[in-house]
Amino acid sequence: MIGALVALPATLLFSGLPVFIVFLAAAAATILFVLPTPAIALHQVVFGGLDNYALLAIPFFIFAGELMGTSGIAGRLINWVLALTGRVPGSLGVATVGASTVVGAISGASVAAVAALSKTLYPRLESSGYGRERSAGLLASSGAIDIVIPPSIAMILYGLAAEQSIPRLFAAGVLPGLLMAVLMAGFIAIVATVKKLPRTEHFNAALAWQATVEALWALLMPVMVLGGIYLGWFSPTEAGGFACIYAMLVARLVYRSMGWAEIVQAAARSAVLSAQILIIVACAGVITWLLTTQGVPQTIVAWIQSLEMGPFSFLLCVNLVLLVIGCVLDPTSAILVLAPLLVPVAVSLGIDPIHFGIVMTVNLAIGMFTPPFGLNLFVAQSVTGVPAVGLYRGVMPFVAVQVVALLIITYVPALSLTLGRSL
Amino acid sequence: MTGATATANRSAAKSVLARAGTTVEWLLGLVLIGIVLLNVANATGRYLFSSAINGADEAMVFVMIFLVMAGAVLAMARRSHIGIDLLPSWLGGRRLTLLYALHDLVALCATGFAAWASWHFVSRLSRLGTKSMMLGIPMTIPHAMLLLGFGGMAAISLVLLVRGLWRLSTRSGDAP
Numbered sequence: 001m002i003g004a005l006v007a008l009p010a011t012l013l014f015s016g017l018p019v020f021i022v023f024l025a026a027a028a029a030t031i032l033f034v035l036p037t038p039a040i041a042l043h044q045v046v047f048g049g050l051d052n053y054a055l056l057a058i059p060f061f062i063f064a065g066e067l068m069g070t071s072g073i074a075g076r077l078i079n080w081v082l083a084l085t086g087r088v089p090g091s092l093g094v095a096t097v098g099a100s101t102v103v104g105a106i107s108g109a110s111v112a113a114v115a116a117l118s119k120t121l122y123p124r125l126e127s128s129g130y131g132r133e134r135s136a137g138l139l140a141s142s143g144a145i146d147i148v149i150p151p152s153i154a155m156i157l158y159g160l161a162a163e164q165s166i167p168r169l170f171a172a173g174v175l176p177g178l179l180m181a182v183l184m185a186g187f188i189a190i191v192a193t194v195k196k197l198p199r200t201e202h203f204n205a206a207l208a209w210q211a212t213v214e215a216l217w218a219l220l221m222p223v224m225v226l227g228g229i230y231l232g233w234f235s236p237t238e239a240g241g242f243a244c245i246y247a248m249l250v251a252r253l254v255y256r257s258m259g260w261a262e263i264v265q266a267a268a269r270s271a272v273l274s275a276q277i278l279i280i281v282a283c284a285g286v287i288t289w290l291l292t293t294q295g296v297p298q299t300i301v302a303w304i305q306s307l308e309m310g311p312f313s314f315l316l317c318v319n320l321v322l323l324v325i326g327c328v329l330d331p332t333s334a335i336l337v338l339a340p341l342l343v344p345v346a347v348s349l350g351i352d353p354i355h356f357g358i359v360m361t362v363n364l365a366i367g368m369f370t371p372p373f374g375l376n377l378f379v380a381q382s383v384t385g386v387p388a389v390g391l392y393r394g395v396m397p398f399v400a401v402q403v404v405a406l407l408i409i410t411y412v413p414a415l416s417l418t419l420g421r422s423l
Numbered sequence: 424m425t426g427a428t429a430t431a432n433r434s435a436a437k438s439v440l441a442r443a444g445t446t447v448e449w450l451l452g453l454v455l456i457g458i459v460l461l462n463v464a465n466a467t468g469r470y471l472f473s474s475a476i477n478g479a480d481e482a483m484v485f486v487m488i489f490l491v492m493a494g495a496v497l498a499m500a501r502r503s504h505i506g507i508d509l510l511p512s513w514l515g516g517r518r519l520t521l522l523y524a525l526h527d528l529v530a531l532c533a534t535g536f537a538a539w540a541s542w543h544f545v546s547r548l549s550r551l552g553t554k555s556m557m558l559g560i561p562m563t564i565p566h567a568m569l570l571l572g573f574g575g576m577a578a579i580s581l582v583l584l585v586r587g588l589w590r591l592s593t594r595s596g597d598a599p
Contacts, residue, residue, distance in 0.1 A: 019505050233470070272451065274494065276494065328507060
């Protein structure tokens with residue numbers, strides 16, 4: 001069974017086969033040749049994986065993010081952060097991190113944010129003396145903050161896979177996300193001081209006010225989405241629906257930056273992207289089901305317990321494994337396959353599953369920009385045109401900074417649990 | 424048929440397929456907007472007027488299943504599903520065509536098996552006559568979306584496989 005569920009998928013995955021086909025092929029091989037299971041079970045598990053109201057939040061937040069990027073709402077947020085940053089050391093770099101954090105509060109995915117930020121900020125960063133490699137590295141790594149700052153598709157999937165409250169996970173992600181942003185900004189400020197990078201203009205209250213007025217409708221969106229969830233007005237799925245309607249109305253009627261045809265086009269792109277993610281969700285469920293019916297999670301729990309591993313060393317091992325996996329596998333697939341296996345072990349060691357969810361999310365967020373396969377690297381490379389090796393050089397210092405953030409988040413659970421307790 | 428006519432026919436067929444793909448994509452976009460509107464109307468009705476739309480949650484989930492399966496078929500035809508595409512990006516020419524042919528063969532087997540499993544399940548469900556809890560529609564309808572989706576993906580894999588093998592049998596063998 002290990003051959004069918006581990007060796008076969010690994011080989012197929014590295015050959016470039018679509019992830020959901022890998023899961024489906026492994027499940028089919030197991031059902032046909034290893035386990036005496038009726039084939040219709042495969043249909044039932046796939047259907048059961050999709051027959052879930054909470055999953056609707058994924059297409060909704062993808063659509064909201066797409067509308068933000070296409071309508072210029074994200075651009076207004078970026079300009080607002082730039083106007084507020086003023087003349088601190090590395091102000092443009094600090095503003096890039098700040099913009100990524102703000103955009104993260106309205107978008108659930110990292111890739112769209114990296115594309116939007118790279119288009120707007122890369123030329124300015126490069127011309128301000130940051131260099132091609134460092135600029136591209138900064139943009140690719142800043143996008144990872146979006147996955148940790150709610151709303152987050154990775155957290156929705158973890159919540160479903162580990163049966164945890166999605167609003168609590170969203171609340172738990174706020175402080176770790178801000179910590180990642182602060183450490184990144186601090187690092188950039190130090191680099192800018194050492195390298196004597198030019199500063200932007202002095203803070204101008206009139207310009208800042210103008211940028212705030214222009215971005216007001218955009219700024220109200222995260223307030224409405226996250227405020228609505230935390231105040232108990234609506235569920236994450238409903239919040240996603242309201243975010244779409246709000247973005248459509250602001251883009252069409254307030255900013256007049258999109259026509260109805262462009263809105264349908266954005267919806268079409270979002271629908272296909274959502275299908276690509278949700279078909280993985282459905283097919284990953286079959287692998288999880290096969291592993292669970294064979295008692296694999298219980299075997300792993302027993303094995304970890306036999307090693308007499310404490311929470312400290314377990315979390316360290318998890319971090320190492322997830323950092324490596326995050327470099328090669330997308331967060332969706334990694335969370336769906338690994339969460340059902342690792343959460344029982346974490347709980348048996350007394351680790352809060354909400355805290356563990358944040359640790360998993362941060363690990364996989366770092367994987368998004370870790371060479372050689374991080375998805376954000378491909379996006380940054382396609383927008384900036386920086387060669388892969390140069391981009392790897394540019395991104396490595398930020399990997400180190402985010403690993404420091406990861407260790408703090410891992411070993412200070414209060415960072416993840418303080419806000420979540422109030423829900 | 425002359426070589427020029429065959430080429431013209433092939434490009435006309437490609438253009439028709441591309442237009443069909445764009446039409447399906449637009450349809451999926453409209454469907455997504457429809458789900459968003461239904462979701463917001465349902466939530467607004469529940470919170471403001473204490474009256475939710477009967478069966479809205481169930482309808483949204485069933486439509487989402489349609490959206491996922493139709494979108495997956497479209498992505499399969501465009502080879503745009505999520506995967507680690509490092510090996511395909513390294514390879515070129517005949518080697519890439521061969522790799523894609525192997526991918527298509529595995530995809531054909533996997534989705535064909537899933538379609539076969541779905542066929543058995545839907546047939547059984549049809550005999551039982553099960554209906555959904557809220558809307559009261561036959562459950563064969565949402566379940567058949569998986570059958571159509573996996574069947575569609577198997578059919579597309581077969582077409583891509585045949586096309587790849589045909590390319591390999593010709594002199595150039597270049598990948599599309």
